[in-house]
Amino acid sequence: MDMIGCPTFSSQLVIDLSALRANYRVLRDHVSPAECAAVVKADAYGLGARPIVSALYREGCRTFFAAQLCEAMDLHPTLSVDCTIFILNGIDPGGEAAYADAGFVPVLNSHVQIERWRSEARRRCSALPAAIQIETGMSRLGISEAVVEQLAEDRSLSDELDLRLVLTHLACADEPRLPVNEEQLRRFHKLADRFPGVPRSIANSCGTFLSGAYHLELVRPGIALYGVPPQSEYLGIMPAVSLRSRIIQIRQLPGGSAVGYGHTYATPNSRRLATIGVGYADGWPRRLGNVGAAWFRDIRLPIVGRISMDSMTIDISDVAAGDLHEGDFVDLIGPMQSLEDVAGDAETIPYEILTQLGRRHARVYLDGNAGTALTPGDGR
Ligand SMILES: *Cc1c(COP(=O)(O)O)cnc(C)c1O
Numbered sequence: 148m149d150m151i152g153c154p155t156f157s158s159q160l161v162i163d164l165s166a167l168r169a170n171y172r173v174l175r176d177h178v179s180p181a182e183c184a185a186v187v188k189a190d191a192y193g194l195g196a197r198p199i200v201s202a203l204y205r206e207g208c209r210t211f212f213a214a215q216l217c218e219a220m221d222l223h224p225t226l227s228v229d230c231t232i233f234i235l236n237g238i239d240p241g242g243e244a245a246y247a248d249a250g251f252v253p254v255l256n257s258h259v260q261i262e263r264w265r266s267e268a269r270r271r272c273s274a275l276p277a278a279i280q281i282e283t284g285m286s287r288l289g290i291s292e293a294v295v296e297q298l299a300e301d302r303s304l305s306d307e308l309d310l311r312l313v314l315t316h317l318a319c320a321d322e323p324r325l326p327v328n329e330e331q332l333r334r335f336h337k338l339a340d341r342f343p344g345v346p347r348s349i350a351n352s353c354g355t356f357l358s359g360a361y362h363l364e365l366v367r368p369g370i371a372l373y374g375v376p377p378q379s380e381y382l383g384i385m386p387a388v389s390l391r392s393r394i395i396q397i398r399q400l401p402g403g404s405a406v407g408y409g410h411t412y413a414t415p416n417s418r419r420l421a422t423i424g425v426g427y428a429d430g431w432p433r434r435l436g437n438v439g440a441a442w443f444r445d446i447r448l449p450i451v452g453r454i455s456m457d458s459m460t461i462d463i464s465d466v467a468a469g470d471l472h473e474g475d476f477v478d479l480i481g482p483m484q485s486l487e488d489v490a491g492d493a494e495t496i497p498y499e500i501l502t503q504l505g506r507r508h509a510r511v512y513l514d515g516n517a518g519t520a521l522t523p524g525d526g527r
Contacts, residue, residue, distance in 0.1 A: 156509035157424025157457075158392040159476075162194050164202040164514040166387040170372050171206045173383040178355060181362040186351070186369030187222070188214035188235060192498065193430075193505025194373060194388065197225045198512050203372070204230070212367055216242050219251050233278055233312070237288075243267040247275055252311055254278040256288040261298070261308075268307040278312040279342070283334040284327060285318040292338060299341035310345045312365065320353035321377065328357055353377040375486055375497045390480040390504065392425040392441065394473050395458060406460055407452025412437055414451075419464045421448075423477060426457040430503030431479070432493040435459075439492045442483040443471060 175183040185208050191199035200211060200222055211226070212233045213219040219232045226232065231252055237260045238246060238253040246253055247267055255261045255277055268275040279298075282289035290298075298304055315335045319325045332349060339347050346364035352371035354361045356378065371377060374387035400406075402416040414420075423441065427433040436453040441461045448461040463471055471477070480486055486497040493500065 153509075156393075157395070158390065158429060158479075158508045159511055160194075160504055160508035161389045161391070161511045161513060162198070163387045163389075164198065164512050166374060166385045167199065167372055168202055168206050168514075170374060170384050170387065171203055171208060174352075174355060174366070174368050174371060175207070177383075178362045178366050182210060182365040183208065184210035184212060184233075184348075184365055184367050185372055186212040186367050188212060188218060188369070189502050190218070190221075190505055192369060192373050193502045195505070195510055195512070196222055199372075200225055202514065210365065212369075216245060216251070220245070220249065223249055231276075231311070235288075237280075238264055247271060250276070252276045252278055254280050254288075254312075254314065256280045256290070258290060258294045258297075261290070261294075265304075265307040274305075274307055274309040276311050277308045278314060279310065281313060281315045281335060281338045283315040283331045283338070285316055285331075287316065287318075289315060295338045295341050310342060312348055313339045313342050313345050314348040314367075317349060317351065317354045317361075320351060320357060323353075323357055323378075328354075328361075332361060370498055370501075373501060375501075386485060388480060388486060388501065388504075389478065390425075390508065391476040391478050392423040394421045394471060394475050394477065395424050397421045397463070397471070397473055407436070408455065409453055412452040418462055419466075419468070420451065420460050421463045421471065421477075422458050422460045424458055425479060425508075426455045426459055428456045429507045430500070430505070431459065432489075432495065432500070432503075435489075435493055439489065440484065441477040441479050442481060443477050445483055447483070448477060 185203050187196045187200055190196045209229055210231045212235055214235045216234060219234050233252045233254055235254050237256045243263060255264055264275055264277055280289035282291055317328055317331055319327050335349055348363055348365040348367055350361040350366040352368040355366045355368055371384050374385060376384035399419050400414050402414050404414045406412045425431050431454060433454045435450055439450045441448045443466050446465050448463050451460050451462050486500055490497045490500045
């Protein structure tokens with residue numbers, strides 16, 4: 148959907164680029180002298196990869212991770228030549244020429260992907276840049292020990308691949324006490340030793356805060372940049388996202404009035420209800436019907452009834468009459484309700500909430516005091 152030129156909006160996703168940049172500096176300083184890259188897959192977790200990447204570039208970030216070719220292609224015009232884009236899902240059959248022409252670095256996850264990229268290199272008579280992912284205990288992506296050994300013995304590998312990085316991914320980095328983290332690190336070093344001189348990377352956001360042993364040459368945070376700290380007690384990371392929704396209609400109802408699809412809620416007594424312009428098509432989880440809340444200043448406004456596609460109904464009886472009118476805004480993510488709170492109410496993780504929010508809201512990017520209004524059609 149393209150909202151360029153649309154003069155009003157029902158909801159607004161506010162992205163604080165100065166908070167994003169501050170979060171980058173916290174991470175960068177924490178891991179120095181290791182390099183701090185940025186994971187900007189899924190349109191920078193729904194926040195708009197182009198403005199996010201430009202802001203991070205200004206802080207000195209030069210290495211970015213996308214998941215798919217189309218994401219990298221979308222970023223390509225924004226990036227200057229001193230940047231590197233890794234593509235985490237590797238290479239799809241038929242994508243080789245596009246990767247090679249653009250200079251993208253595929254994260255090769257399987258023997259088949261490696262062989263496909265090597266034949267492209269042979270066809271071009273020149274080594275192609277690559278990263279190799281090694282499987283160390285998550286059973287998701289990456290080559291096995293047997294393939295590592297096979298490649299290590301293969302003398303033509305270095306003629307065909309310009310190996311920029313070897314990496315692996317932690318399965319349980321959010322649980323620092325589990326011994327599996329150290330086991331993966333040990334296993335990774337053992338296998339990465341077979342690619343001497345190639346930089347190594349193991350840490351996502353949580354991994355970055357496990358200990359300095361996980362920083363290696365490069366860390367790959369995503370969610371911490373966008374304001375969700377790895378452990379809630381870690382105070383250096385600040386929220387970067389807020390969401391507000393407009394009130395479409397307000398009504399005063401007598402007790403016993405049924406609300407919404409399926410009549411899952413009835414007013415216990417006389418209540419004042421407001422219907423606001425965010426629903427499940429805006430990425431607000433449907434399971435927050437009769438569970439979650441919106442906020443007005445420090446007043447909690449419970450969601451009543453089911454969430455509709457484009458709207459939901461909240462109880463505003465606790466707000467003094469006259470303080471809220473049709474057309475005013477209430478907060479869905481903000482000082483009183485974090486992304487983590489919303490995810491907790493919806494029994495999911497902040498990643499899922501964040502990545503679903505990006506599509507339909509008008510986006511505003513703040514940097515310092517200056518706000519730049521961008522709508523979903525812009526900046527992506
Ligand atoms: C998504 C992803 C990251 C970033 O993870 P966060 O938890 O958001 O920091 C890093 N590495 C890989 C391989 C990923 O898929």
